[in-house]
Amino acid sequence: MQNNLVIYNSLSRKKETFKAINYPFVGLYVCGPTVYSDAHLGHARPAIIFDVLHRYLLHLGYKVRYVRNITDVGHLEDETAGEGEDRITKKARQEHLEPMEVVQKYLNTYHRNLDQLNTLPPSIEPRASGHIIEQQELIKEILEKGYAYEVNGSVYFDVLKYNEKYKYGKLSGRILEDLQSNTRTLEGQDEKKNSFDFALWKKAAPEHIMKWPSPWSVGFPGWHLECSAMSVKYLGDVFDIHGGGMDLQFPHHECEIAQSTAAHGKESVNYWMHNNMITINGQKMARSLGNFITLDQLFSGNHPVLTQAYSPMTIRFFILQAHYRSTVDFSNEALQAAEKGMQKLMKAIETLNKLKPSATSTVDIDKLRKKCYEALDDDLNSPIVLSHLFEGVRIVNSLLDGTEKTDETGLQSLKEFFNTFVFEILGLKDESSGTGDEKLTDELMKIIIELRQEAKNKKSGQHRIRSGMI
């Protein structure tokens, strides 16, 4: 495959040329959400970023198997409390629902929101609860290889033992000695040999609702395990790309690497990609911090910090305006700027469809197209792609003004240019026909004018309509 796609690999901390293991197939695994409350702005980012990657790979001609998991198995919320209650169980108790009802409810919202954001669905969306057996099998493998130990019905990963042969901490740049001296002393960890060991299987307390039988105890799998088990099941021992939020780099992804390596004797991921966080007032937006804005709130404007509603495409545009490895700070101003920018882009595309060709051409679309590919190839630099698209906008408007000219071929390639990058790859769509206030007003005005004309003809009620209009 001839392509020049370069991806920043978190593992090597370098940009690397992307080479698929088994052309034309690409295996892409992205960590999805734990479904226990409404999806928020932070969830939109990886969904959109990896959607663009997905779309771009498809555009380049790859056959992509895109796997994005759903964490629907309760994991301990607060180990410091000793008697940890997992988040889904807690929510179920609060809302008087079955745990699986909680899961379904928020999974539905998540799907609806991502659909509104115009993301393509993943090829497979495996749930942790549906892969308990696979996870148990993986635990057995790790136990057999000697990198785990059982205590009181729970199974823990032996990090120190693993570190003798492999290197623990390579993804996040952590050194085991530092971890040893710096990890806070948490209560309820007496079972572990070392504080940095992590659970593969956890024996459930009697009141714990989500639990499954296993050779060790009635319990539930450790959080990091599902991704190791499911990625390998659907993408093979070694696959191309694993993505997720930067906050998952440690410990989640580090533990995944350790588990897979311990079980299979080799690493399973070629390229690790991590998107940065969305911040609000300079702080990370997260459910656990309580400073998040849900996507439904953004779309409806129903939140104290929002001065207006923002459409799904405004959110998408806003996120694409920043590079995925940078933090992006939320503000009404920034969202409004994104909204106007996107409208300008869409308007130009509308204008383009009305343009008439000239005999000669003064514009060079090929050059622009090439620049867009270069930007995408350079670690998915969507802000640069957008800047080139706005150069295209300038051209369209100049054509309308008559300061630039182009022939039929040029017009056609300009249309293809926008179609490819705006709609196909960046995944934006024109919302104006459905929700635009201006269009709605225009339509309503037309009806009122017609009514007035009608009333005028019948000589009835015209004064009311006229005075109302003025």
Add this chain to the structure above:
RNA sequence: GGUCGGUUAACCGAGUGGCUAGGUAGCGGUCUGCAAAACCGUUUACGGCGGUUCGAAUCCGCCACCGACCUCCA
């Protein structure tokens, strides 16, 4: 405390050792009976102090500030 990252004009946000990113706002203009909209053009930059270099916002060092991770998190 440890590890890592950031500090770019009014706001958001790219970027390269020398050549205008882009969007929004502002300003000037075109158009319009006026205005709005639209369009065209355009002013404010690279946290501080040193160093390398013919030349640094871009490389190096120190300092300041901010953030992320180290505990669940997208």
